[in-house]
Amino acid sequence: MKFWKRKQKVQTEETEKKPGLFRRLWRKFRGIDWKNPVNRWKLLFASLFAVIAFSGTLWGAIAFTSNPEFCSWCHEMAPEYVTFEVSAHSEIKCTQCHIEPGAVNLVTHKIHSLKEVYYHIVGPPDPIVQTIAVTDESCMQCHSENRLVSATGDLIVNHSEHIQEDIPCITCHSGVAHAKVVERGINDSTTYDYWTMENADKLVNDSYMRPNMGSCIDCHDEVNKGNRPWEDIQYSLPENPHKDGHGKQDDDHAKAATIDTAASNLTDAEKETNEKKKVQGIILQALGKQTEDVKVSMECSTCHMEVGIPDNHQEINWDKNHGTDAIQQLDECIDCHQDSKWVKHFAKEEITSLIDAGAKRTEYNPDPAIAKIESRENNFCSSCHSSRPESHLESDVWLTAHADDAKSKQQKEQCFICHDQAKPSATTKLTAPTDVYCEQCHRTGFSGLKQ
Template sequence: MAFWKKKRNSQNEDQEREKKPGLFRRIWRKLRSIDWKNPVNRWRLLFASLFAVVALSGTMWGAIAFTSSPQFCSWCHEMSPEFVTFEASAHSEIKCTQCHIEPGVVNTLTHKVHSLKEVYYHIVGPPDPIVQTVAVKNDNCIQCHSENRLVSATGDLIVNHSEHIKEDIPCITCHSGVAHAKVVERGLNTQKDLDYWTLENTEKLVKNEYMRPNMGTCIDCHDKVNKGDRPWEDIQYSLPDNPHKDGHGKSDEGHAEAAEVAVLTEEEQAAEDRKKVQGVILQALGKQTDDVKISMDCSTCHMEVGIPDNHQVKDWKQDHGTSAIQELNECMDCHQDSKWIKHFQKEDIVSLIDAGASRTKYNPDPAVAKAESRENNFCSSCHSQRPDGHLESDVWLTAHADKAETKQQKSECFVCHDEAKLLENATITAPTEVYCEQCHRTGLKK
């Protein structure tokens, strides 16, 4: 009997629970029961609506402001390279969004919606490396900068910004490293390197040469203009190469197909690129043979920096070896590859940190000068050509003895020649395959 009663009570409770309306239904019934003809109820609804709108707007604005701060970006470990370089840049006093979101409320809201994919990538794993795929617009830059600047802040570079803007050249084409020191091009923002990106390592990893416009960018673009191209019309020209062209961590099919039909090997392609760079350098030296729209001469872009006086003396081309050995560090101020090539070579972050921020002191060393002259595109563009002073080969063979008597004279010869035949795995090769022991089988006088 007790069991029956318990069961009966349970059934009654279930029936009562089923009859009790839910929360939303009770609210709806409450709203329907309100007398909306009463002015007091209408005013209550108005004030409640205003309060809800203000509260919602304030919450949204606060969320937008909070997620727009650089500190918010720094919370994600994968953004360490971008945050550290930003902190060291001239733009550290503004927000990231002032560059990366076009001006306007609509653009801000749209960008926040699109940025939800970054949350997804943060959870499942971000692309490696993170690459900028959307270029900074000119509208963002001119919020703070003038379009009419003619000379750089140092007073040396002649840069007619208004003329570049008239040609629709994006600011980012020249100023791509101004905020993030070209960490993508340098290969320093991979996942394995993130732990090295701390504020303590800033001076070792972020330097002015990566922040300022790269002379190689100017030269590359001017060279293409002289050939009738307008490279900046393709926005990819202004952005770093993206290995994830078809989504997160994927390559596009077109790129894969191109790789399959490529004729040149990696070594052949490197040689072709080297030849191209050296051709641009020779053009910049004033050896243009055709009419050009933009001269490559130093004075075209520089007011103060020009060809040094000692470079203009007679036979400088043949007699600069001694100066190169003694003052190689000064030579590299102008002739280093990074100033003449648009893209920086990949760097090793551990080596940069170990080397420190200070510039290594150079001690005159013929071996260092020889290696530099062979690897450096500027030097090898001339050193790969046979000097005029070598005369005809059959005459030079018996006439060069007095040109290679001293250690200093031999060091100049070894810029282009090796004493003995190099091993197959040699990393630094001479511009010529002719080596001394081909003839001097018994060796050389030391």
């Protein structure tokens, strides 16, 4: 019986548990005499202290996470951080560009950014791609819309007229802070370790950060076709490979980029051919050879005050006799006529090759072989080189009389700009503008050229 009674006593103690901490505090709070003015003042001061402490903590967290150094802590942000540090915007905070002005926008953005913590844990988009455009309101915090010319005094760009047409700033200035690392293909997970301040001068230069002439030309070409491409903000943003995964921009923020079904079925070679024809057509407009339905001129003088057609280009028959100068001064020719200046998007690059090559410009040594390759593959050169020369038009006469124009080795080298000497093999990519080669007729070879 004693054992039974002891057991009953233990059960009674267990069932009579003390109330929890919050319940005890609530009971104590309810038991306070709130009619007493002293207690009400104590509550007021306690509430003020709590509000100040919470606000200070919240603002401190916002300020801390708005510092560019905070971004550098994440390994995947290395390309964005390094390019930012060497850009003209390195003295301002990331949030000044990427968040619209206003305290409400700042707090809202910080809440939305919590998803980035999730991505950091489960795996960020690879590569990271900007999906929300920097707004003009952010740019106008520091910049004026009244600029008419560039700081150098050469480039004529009426900013106010572009703004009146609702053309976003980033349509032209997309590389100003991050050197177009997405378009260049050098910000995926395989490149993070290469993005250090020591490599910055090899990976970043003004050609990537300044407005790309190809962006202006592509937009002007679209206008000449009756389009307003900037109305779809995706035109101003890098192509997003994460169409069906994280990193995709919501349809509420921008229209999804449309995909031409017919174009998507083309082979890579057909796409390359179409792109080449498009670029060459634009170049011919710039040369004044296509003037129909042109609403916005693409001639140099339309946008440039100082950079114009060189004096030697205005000599009679320059377009037919510039081969020797092109070989001797190819590096100077390419300053203006390189493909990257005539297309909107940069070609994909290989980060280790950029680092190995360094930032220094290599000295050009005149070489007909290099000039031949450049003239065939460069869109500016091939836009004219693909046309039959006037001297070749009378084929029967030219065929029997061209020996005098191909006597010396140098003259023959000029022929090889368009013609191959021997028949290209089946596995060789044909880059010549013609499939006519010398040994079709000269089957036994010819003198004056080392084989």
